[in-house]
Amino acid sequence: MDPKEVKERLKIPRQPMPEQDPKERVRNFNEVPFGYPPELAMKEAMRCIQCKKPLCVEGCPVEIDIPAFLDLIVQGKFVEAARKIKEKNALPAVCGRVCPQEDQCEKVCVVGKKGEPVAIGNLERFAADYERETGAVEIPEIPPPTGKSVAVVGSGPAGLTVAGDLVKLGHKVTIFEALHAPGGVLMYGIPEFRLPKSIVEAEVDYLKRMGVEIICNAPIGKIETVDELLQNGYDAVFLGTGAGLPYFMGIPGENLIGVYSANEYLTRVNLMKAYRFPEYDTPVIRGKKVAVIGGGNTAMDAARTALRLGPEKVYIIYRRSREEMPARLGEIHHGEEEGIVFKFLTNPVRFIGDEEGRLEAIECVRMELGEPDESGRRRPVPIPGSEFKIPVDTAIIAIGNGPNPLIPQTTEGLKVNKWGNIIVDPETGKTSKRGVFSGGDIVRGGSTVILAMGDGRKAARAIHEYLQTGNW
Amino acid sequence: MFPIVEKKVLSPTVFQLKVVAPTIARKRKPGQFIILRIHEEGERIPLTIVDSDPEKGTITLIVQEVGKTTALLGTMKEGDAILDVVGPLGKPTHIKNFGTAVVVGGGIGIAPVYPISKGLKEAGNRVVAILGARNKDLLILEREMRAVSDEVYITTDDGSYGRKGFVTEMLLELIKKRVRMDMVLGIGPLPMMKALCEVTRPYGIYTVVSLNPIMVDGTGMCGACRITYDGKVRFVCVDGPEFDGHKVDFDELIKRNRTYLKEEKIAMEEFTYHEGPKCYETTGE
Ligand SMILES: Cc1cc2nc3c(=O)[nH]c(=O)nc-3n(C[C@H](O)[C@H](O)[C@H](O)COP(=O)(O)OP(=O)(O)OC[C@H]3O[C@@H](n4cnc5c(N)ncnc54)[C@H](O)[C@@H]3O)c2cc1C
Ligand code: SF4
Ligand code: FES
Numbered sequence: 020m021d022p023k024e025v026k027e028r029l030k031i032p033r034q035p036m037p038e039q040d041p042k043e044r045v046r047n048f049n050e051v052p053f054g055y056p057p058e059l060a061m062k063e064a065m066r067c068i069q070c071k072k073p074l075c076v077e078g079c080p081v082e083i084d085i086p087a088f089l090d091l092i093v094q095g096k097f098v099e100a101a102r103k104i105k106e107k108n109a110l111p112a113v114c115g116r117v118c119p120q121e122d123q124c125e126k127v128c129v130v131g132k133k134g135e136p137v138a139i140g141n142l143e144r145f146a147a148d149y150e151r152e153t154g155a156v157e158i159p160e161i162p163p164p165t166g167k168s169v170a171v172v173g174s175g176p177a178g179l180t181v182a183g184d185l186v187k188l189g190h191k192v193t194i195f196e197a198l199h200a201p202g203g204v205l206m207y208g209i210p211e212f213r214l215p216k217s218i219v220e221a222e223v224d225y226l227k228r229m230g231v232e233i234i235c236n237a238p239i240g241k242i243e244t245v246d247e248l249l250q251n252g253y254d255a256v257f258l259g260t261g262a263g264l265p266y267f268m269g270i271p272g273e274n275l276i277g278v279y280s281a282n283e284y285l286t287r288v289n290l291m292k293a294y295r296f297p298e299y300d301t302p303v304i305r306g307k308k309v310a311v312i313g314g315g316n317t318a319m320d321a322a323r324t325a326l327r328l329g330p331e332k333v334y335i336i337y338r339r340s341r342e343e344m345p346a347r348l349g350e351i352h353h354g355e356e357e358g359i360v361f362k363f364l365t366n367p368v369r370f371i372g373d374e375e376g377r378l379e380a381i382e383c384v385r386m387e388l389g390e391p392d393e394s395g396r397r398r399p400v401p402i403p404g405s406e407f408k409i410p411v412d413t414a415i416i417a418i419g420n421g422p423n424p425l426i427p428q429t430t431e432g433l434k435v436n437k438w439g440n441i442i443v444d445p446e447t448g449k450t451s452k453r454g455v456f457s458g459g460d461i462v463r464g465g466s467t468v469i470l471a472m473g474d475g476r477k478a479a480r481a482i483h484e485y486l487q488t489g490n491w
Numbered sequence: 492m493f494p495i496v497e498k499k500v501l502s503p504t505v506f507q508l509k510v511v512a513p514t515i516a517r518k519r520k521p522g523q524f525i526i527l528r529i530h531e532e533g534e535r536i537p538l539t540i541v542d543s544d545p546e547k548g549t550i551t552l553i554v555q556e557v558g559k560t561t562a563l564l565g566t567m568k569e570g571d572a573i574l575d576v577v578g579p580l581g582k583p584t585h586i587k588n589f590g591t592a593v594v595v596g597g598g599i600g601i602a603p604v605y606p607i608s609k610g611l612k613e614a615g616n617r618v619v620a621i622l623g624a625r626n627k628d629l630l631i632l633e634r635e636m637r638a639v640s641d642e643v644y645i646t647t648d649d650g651s652y653g654r655k656g657f658v659t660e661m662l663l664e665l666i667k668k669r670v671r672m673d674m675v676l677g678i679g680p681l682p683m684m685k686a687l688c689e690v691t692r693p694y695g696i697y698t699v700v701s702l703n704p705i706m707v708d709g710t711g712m713c714g715a716c717r718i719t720y721d722g723k724v725r726f727v728c729v730d731g732p733e734f735d736g737h738k739v740d741f742d743e744l745i746k747r748n749r750t751y752l753k754e755e756k757i758a759m760e761e762f763t764y765h766e767g768p769k770c771y772e773t774t775g776e
């Protein structure tokens with residue numbers, strides 16, 4: 020690109036996505052951003068200077084050819100742009116919405132060195148939405164059956180990616196999902212206003228149309244074990260069961276009425292649609308004062324969900340300071356706009372209830388930051404005598420999840436580490452058990468959608484090779 | 492979809508369903524349960540698998556109408572289908588030859604007691620059953636229980652059948668008569684199980700209860716079903732549903748099960764409004 024053009028392009032400011040007004044959106048569960056209209060998308064894509072050495076691609080865990088798809092958007096070839104992304108990423112409409120781009124591609128974008136980086140995530144979302152909404156999604160031609168079949172356990176992003184990749188190679192794929200709906204965290208955890216469920220459903224539908232069979236209500240380890248799957252005709256098994264075991268804090272009063280794990284709270288509201296009670300049967304406590312404990316994406320999602328159920332106040336209680344919050348910046352920003360009150364350097368020490376066992380208050384202690392710990396973040400230490408109470412009727416604990424032990428407990432010869440995560444070869448997803456592969460949160464612990472998908476892609480490649488050669 | 496192939500009314504508020512679920516029918520063991528969701532807008536509720544027929548591919552459920560979902564199930568007929576049934580969930584009962592097993596069922600609790608009693612009998616135990624209900628009409632599975640027990644005692648709150656009084660009184664009497672008991676299994680409303688554990692505690696008799704907390708997923712993902720057991724947190728859906736009753740914090744669980752009383756009433760009112768008045772009783776639990 021000639022330097023004059025580069026200079027012109029660098030003058031264009033980053034185009035914000037139009038979004039719902041904060042006052043309006045806290046009263047509904049509709050998606051917050053509206054997405055770019057085509058003109059804005061083209062303008063934003065123009066900001067890319069088409070680097071010879073595009074750092075953004077290195078920053079992307081699945082190495083999407085970012086400058087190429089941005090250039091297609093500039094040319095108005097939106098469907099082609101979507102297909103370019105899909106060469107590397109099977110779920111762009113999802114990733115465009117939930118990936119932490121500010122830590123990945125956009126963090127290293129050359130334009131971002133001086134000004135603001137190109138809005139790669141927003142544009143990924145635009146291209147994928149355009150393709151879907153205009154009905155341009157095409158089912159690829161499926162090669163003749165190879166005669167091999169693969170069982171995929173869990174239908175989160177890892178499982179969906181494996182299924183899609185393998186079915187395209189002519190293998191027969193069956194997904195087993197414990198819940199009544201496929202999608203994993205995309206369905207039960209991440210709220211509607213951040214990732215509309217219709218998008219997840221469209222992706223699942225796409226897999227079905229390619230021939231993937233999905234069996235819900237099928238908890239493997241209970242209804243059938245991994246060994247039985249292998250005996251009953253599956254040539255390989257992929258375990259993508261996620262990190263679905265909520266951690267609690269282990270402090271007094273944690274079982275009071277009104278204290279939820281984030282998993283339970285979000286499942287009730289998102290998957291079971293408790294926000295539409297009594298039209299939907301599942302209830303959830305509509306607290307007046309709600310405290311969410313934790314500083315990650317899950318905490319932000321829980322807090323912003325609680326806000327939409329009409330409370331007076333929603334707090335986020337986090338033991339470190341704002342700088343250490345692992346949640347995405349954009350989410351923190353959205354949460355602030357919507358009126359969440361942040362209590363930093365604060366840690367709960369006990370929950371206090373009334374005689375009926377209903378939560379009334381949380382006693383907290385103030386913290387200060389001490390020496391850095393093994394994660395490099397400064398360790399929070401309690402300040403003696405600084406205890407104080409926050410009156411709340413609902414508390415949501417969002418301090419992370421461990422791996423669900425169901426599969427490891429019922430699978431002979433499957434090695435796990437001391438936290439219970441399945442041990443795999445990172446290049447292939449091979450576990451210690453022949454024919455069994457794994458990836459996503461069950462291997463990594465709480466991670467991200469894109470890394471789970473990346474694992475799925477690598478495992479699919481290795482599974483294909485294993486099915487063809489039989490070599491382990 | 493999981494079709495209902497048989498429906499039997501057992502008492503004014505209790506009915507029995509046979510539902511087609513072949514894999515579950517083949518796999519399930521005594522003590523396990525399923526979670527079902529009737530339709531798209533429905534909630535997920537756990538129900539014990541009372542029996543199964545692996546050949547016909549059916550499971551048997553016994554349901555007491557205590558809220559909207561169970562009342563709606565009560566309106567379903569043979570040929571209707573349930574949208575989702577997932578299972579078998581929970582750990583199977585630890586069945587072995589203990590010697591003499593005293594099994595105690597209160598009200599609808601007799602339903603889950605039955606498959607375990609059958610298992611205990613098959614394992615060679617002498618099975619002594621104590622069955623209780625509020626009145627004669629509400630007593631279920633008497634014939635089935637007699638078939639798997641060596642001795643059966645019946646109590647009703649109003650004395651309309653068997654002895655007047657509670658199952659706990661009957662149990663205490665047997666203990667005092669020095670009837671041999673190597674283990675007691677008790678299932679029923681929480682206050683009954685709590686009282687039962689207090690009866691056996693001073694005698695140090697190993698007492699197993701099956702708990703029924705609020706559940707959502709049933710696979711250990713949400714923690715809705717958590718209890719305090721021996722001072723530690725346990726998830727009933729994966730660590731249970733059966734526990735050593737002497738270590739369960741019943742008071743906490745009784746409170747937690749009241750979490751949605753208000754919402755349950757709203758749901759029920761909506762339901763009766765749309766479905767017309769229907770005989771409806773609470774268990775007082
Ligand atoms: C509230 C929340 C918000 C998040 N926000 C973001 C975000 O903005 N960006 C981001 O990148 N990441 C986010 N994450 C993390 C991300 O969702 C996960 O890293 C990702 O979903 C992991 O994918 P997975 O395929 O490994 O597992 P999951 O998505 O957890 O899916 C696992 C599936 O397996 C099923 N399963 C489990 N056991 C069995 C069994 N025995 N048999 C059959 N099925 C089984 C489960 O029911 C589930 O459906 C968030 C997580 C949460 C909880
Ligand atoms: S680093 Fe930024 S400017 Fe360079 S190619 Fe990637 S998106 Fe374009
Ligand atoms: S019901 Fe969700 S963990 Fe037990």
